[in-house]
Amino acid sequence: MLLIRTIRQSDYSDVSDLIRTSFAKTPNGYRDESELVEKIREDKTYKKRLEVVAENNNQIVGHGLLSEIKVVNGKQNHVGLCLAPLSVLPSFQKSGVGTAIINELDNRAIRLGYRFVSVTGWPDYYSKFKYKKASSYHIQPPFPVPDDVFMIKPLINGGLDGVSGTVKYLPAFDK
Numbered sequence: 001m002l003l004i005r006t007i008r009q010s011d012y013s014d015v016s017d018l019i020r021t022s023f024a025k026t027p028n029g030y031r032d033e034s035e036l037v038e039k040i041r042e043d044k045t046y047k048k049r050l051e052v053v054a055e056n057n058n059q060i061v062g063h064g065l066l067s068e069i070k071v072v073n074g075k076q077n078h079v080g081l082c083l084a085p086l087s088v089l090p091s092f093q094k095s096g097v098g099t100a101i102i103n104e105l106d107n108r109a110i111r112l113g114y115r116f117v118s119v120t121g122w123p124d125y126y127s128k129f130k131y132k133k134a135s136s137y138h139i140q141p142p143f144p145v146p147d148d149v150f151m152i153k154p155l156i157n158g159g160l161d162g163v164s165g166t167v168k169y170l171p172a173f174d175k
Contacts, residue, residue, distance in 0.1 A: 022087035039172030064101035073165030080116040115159035118152040138164035
């Protein structure tokens with residue numbers, strides 16, 4: 001049975017291994033996603049409730065993390081979240097684990113008062129969760145990336161009303 005729960009410190013090593021294994025099997029390969037997670041955990045805005053694992057028979061098979069972003073437009077800053085990374089063991093992909101993680105994180109984000117979430121990822125996958133090209137909301141990434149992979153979605157009705165500008169990630173994302 002699949003259980004989605006808040007991460008525990010005792011999970012960190014298993015999650016690091018899971019992330020490395022999951023991303024090594026992707027077309028883009030592993031790109032220090034595990035180290036990114038460690039850096040995000042050190043940020044003052046990190047919220048443990050926004051980092052979850054998926055367990056199947058006491059084995060961690062998936063992980064997801066939301067961290068704060070700002071959409072900056074002049075003096076206006078709109079705080080939201082970004083999903084990075086989302087990892088599922090290859091043997092559990094296409095079984096609903098990623099969906100369960102995303103749905104749980106979305107619900108937690110709404111309860112905490114966040115209005116939107118961005119993601120950089122596969123359009124065919126994330127469009128199933130109502131992500132759309134961020135450019136359609138006049139929101140740009142802070143780095144060069146294909147338009148169709150930089151996506152955003154409102155978590156609530158009107159969650160992106162009045163929001164436009166450039167995304168600013170946590171310092172953890174700086175290479």
